[in-house]
Amino acid sequence: MRITALAGGVGGARFLRGLLAHLAASPDPGRSGADVTVVGNTADDVTFHGLRISPDLDSVMYTLGGGIDEARGWGRAQETSGVADELAAYGAEPSWFTLGDKDIATHLVRTRMLAEGATLSEVTARLCERWRPGVRLLPMTDDVVQTHVDLADGPGGAVRRVHFQEWWVRLHAAVPAVRIEAVGAERATPAPGVLDALREADVVVLPPSNPVVSIGAVLQVPGVRQALVETTAPVVGVSPVIAGAPVRGMADACLAAVGVPTTAAAVAGLYADFLDGWLIAEGDEAPARPGLVVRRRPLLMSSPAATADLAGAALDLGLELAGRERAA
Numbered sequence: 001m002r003i004t005a006l007a008g009g010v011g012g013a014r015f016l017r018g019l020l021a022h023l024a025a026s027p028d029p030g031r032s033g034a035d036v037t038v039v040g041n042t043a044d045d046v047t048f049h050g051l052r053i054s055p056d057l058d059s060v061m062y063t064l065g066g067g068i069d070e071a072r073g074w075g076r077a078q079e080t081s082g083v084a085d086e087l088a089a090y091g092a093e094p095s096w097f098t099l100g101d102k103d104i105a106t107h108l109v110r111t112r113m114l115a116e117g118a119t120l121s122e123v124t125a126r127l128c129e130r131w132r133p134g135v136r137l138l139p140m141t142d143d144v145v146q147t148h149v150d151l152a153d154g155p156g157g158a159v160r161r162v163h164f165q166e167w168w169v170r171l172h173a174a175v176p177a178v179r180i181e182a183v184g185a186e187r188a189t190p191a192p193g194v195l196d197a198l199r200e201a202d203v204v205v206l207p208p209s210n211p212v213v214s215i216g217a218v219l220q221v222p223g224v225r226q227a228l229v230e231t232t233a234p235v236v237g238v239s240p241v242i243a244g245a246p247v248r249g250m251a252d253a254c255l256a257a258v259g260v261p262t263t264a265a266a267v268a269g270l271y272a273d274f275l276d277g278w279l280i281a282e283g284d285e286a287p288a289r290p291g292l293v294v295r296r297r298p299l300l301m302s303s304p305a306a307t308a309d310l311a312g313a314a315l316d317l318g319l320e321l322a323g324r325e326r327a328a
């Protein structure tokens with residue numbers, strides 16, 4: 001069985017870890033032998049201190065490879081801050097974005113390989129040789145795409161533009177965004193393997209990642225959305241919203257910026273042209289769309305077992321829909 005997932009950072013990574021746990025524990029050889037491909041968001045990528053940082057790819061790689069800082073969901077476990085402390089002593093900016101010592105090694109390898117002409121796909125494959133995440137991890141594109149955010153907090157309401165990381169980390173998304181743009185997306189080419197992974201999958205899964213800046217950015221890479229519309233695989237998603245609030249993070253600030261209410265039904269609307277199945281929380285309203293199959297399940301990834309059950313429920317729904325398709 002071939003499963004393809006689109007993923008952002010922390011939420012996507014944790015869901016994928018649950019998916020792999022579910023597959024490994026399954027007595028069904030189709031599930032236990034499944035191949036999982038992950039198309040990771042790279043629009044959060046940024047260059048600080050001359051280092052190319054790919055937060056979402058690294059969160060997936062470290063989480064599935066056993067190296068993640070569990071409390072934060074990003075960066076390395078048992079991390080130290082010797083370099084960050086030295087940078088602070090020099091007054092080197094940005095002081096609000098901290099790179100741990102071990103994590104810096106990842107960015108050094110990535111930056112050096114890119115400078116030597118490797119693609120981000122090649123770099124990611126090389127890094128994964130060490131971390132063995134148990135999935136094929138593909139960046140959405142090898143081109144540079146960066147999410148920028150317009151804030152109307154300048155003098156007299158003047159708009160200024162900041163990198164997504166500045167809005168997210170330095171400003172905690174507390175300043176309302178008037179526009180969010182994945183700059184470069186429209187000129188980007190999907191990375192090798194991305195479109196085939198969507199077209200040839202048996203099931204496509206959307207974890208509860210940020211629908212605007214994570215999954216939304218992947219969808220903006222030309223060809224990706226069309227591949228999801230055209231694939232014969234059912235596309236099933238897990239709502240990142242429960243009872244009007246994001247399960248994790250500040251997705252509500254991103255949804256507000258694009259004029260979408262923070263509800264499970266409204267998020268499904270962002271995927272309306274390709275979504276076949278949608279898991280929502282008990283008590284949430286189902287989107288009113290003919291043909292969309294909605295199931296209510298506990299969505300909180302509160303423990304490894306709960307996360308594996310959630311991923312299993314998403315896969316169950318996908319396989320059920322694939323069976324219906326075959327029977328039709």
Ligand SMILES: O=c1nc2n(C[C@H](O)[C@H](O)[C@H](O)CO)c3cc(O)ccc3cc-2c(=O)[nH]1
Pocket residue numbers: 008009010044053054055056058059074075096097098099100103165168169
């Ligand atoms: O809140 C923070 N998030 C940090 N993050 C997380 C990241 O900003 C975001 O959570 C994601 O981009 C959103 O998925 C890092 C991720 C990395 O891969 C490497 C370094 C950082 C540093 C920070 C940080 O200093 N503060």
